[in-house]
Amino acid sequence: MAMTDLVMIKTAIEGLKLTSDAFRYLRKVSTESEVIDKINSAVKQVNDAQEAFFNIRETLFTLQEENHALKQSLADVEKWESMLAAYEVVVTEGEGLVFKSKESPLRYACPSCIQIKSIQFLQDKKSPDGSFVCDGCKNSYYINPKKTYRPLNPKTIF
Template structure:
């Protein structure tokens, strides 16, 4: 049952209650009045129950919409996350490595927050890469893989 059906049922009950009120207000024998009052009371209870159902339906529809949005967000993240794999670099840093091209690494701390921040070569500290998101440094290159700076004495 949807909100439109509930609204229609509510309006139908309201019309029936109005008819009973009209009957009660007209000259009716004393025997019929208590039965009309009882019917009005029961119609009022049904109207109240329908109102509660309509409110609950609205809450459930909102919850469904929120869950659908969360599912889409999770699916988008999973698609992106599947493009990375956890790896240990030559410098012993544990980071996420992109499976495609161009080769790059992503910060594991930010990755766990469902954010991809590509590590950038920190030229100030040889072999260390810095996260553009949280600022963490990772020893990506081992000291043996570093190119020594040539010094010319002359």
């Protein structure tokens, strides 16, 4: 659609240029002032029409650029939403509130980083408190249950 619009505008501008040139030639060769007045009036109208087409062409360019930018941001939003759709919010065994992948491999994602549209995986620190750390913001989340150590029975020590 946009390409044919541009071609039509270009054709119109070229046609008006030829018309303007023809009027200028007539003005040069005319001797009667009444005819010259009419030609001057016609030249002015052709110039106004050219100006209008230049403005239309500029507006069309601007609209095409805006259209391109909007399509790009829509594509970005759709890409983000499809990435986010692969996760769900869960409460973990360690009672952390995080995003978890719906499909394998099982992975957890940081809820803070998702707020800024970045999916960052949580890495298992293998610590006794069951926490994982975010690759991005370095926040910790309790994923696995805490390991509880049974106190040693003094009777079995000796």
